[in-house]
Amino acid sequence: MNITITAKSGSKDKAQKLLESYTYTQEKTQYSIDINTSTDGIDFIDGNYIETSMEIFLPSNIENTEIALNVGDIDIDGINGSFDIYSNVGKISIQNGEGFCDLKADVGDIVLSGFSAAKSSEFSVNTGDIELNFTDISKADKIVAEAQVGTIDVTIPENTGYQATIEEFMEGKRTLSEGDGKTEINLKTNVGDIEFN
Structure with missing residues (x-):
């Protein structure tokens, strides 16, 4: 360290x-x-x-990452497994990993890039943005992202099977699906826009 x-x-x-x-x-x-x-x-x-x-x-064979931080940013790169992370004030960022997540920030952004999702993952912020860039969601059962005040931007690979429910501020609720609809995706903002690609 x-x-x-x-x-x-x-x-x-x-x-x-x-x-x-x-x-x-x-x-x-x-x-x-x-x-x-x-x-x-x-x-x-x-x-x-x-x-x-x-x-x-951390060793490459780590399976569970649990972090609770009052103030500050958390950056994780190249770790696989389960991620249970809470930040009161600060950004949570995970790059180049595989697994499932429970990421929460009261005030701050959540950024996932180059990530392969598995099982069930949840991302939530009270005030801040959520940006999720998945390289693969074929092993994921469910992905949930919610921002009380902030935007959500989710990118998934083309030709991926999903069933998405999007509840966007001032836009109402809409449902999108592709392929076999294997992965359930729920995106919601109380105040803020949602981009789903």
């Missing part, structure tokens, strides 16, 4: 105190890595700023 911590404040002494107040712990078991970060007694409204970047290298 590589970690980079950057602190900014009104003076060098204040920035040093920020770094000293920042703690992180990691606990490794055979099946998990738990990382906790905290800052004690720091007022971030006063122009104080801490940025943390963690790069974690």
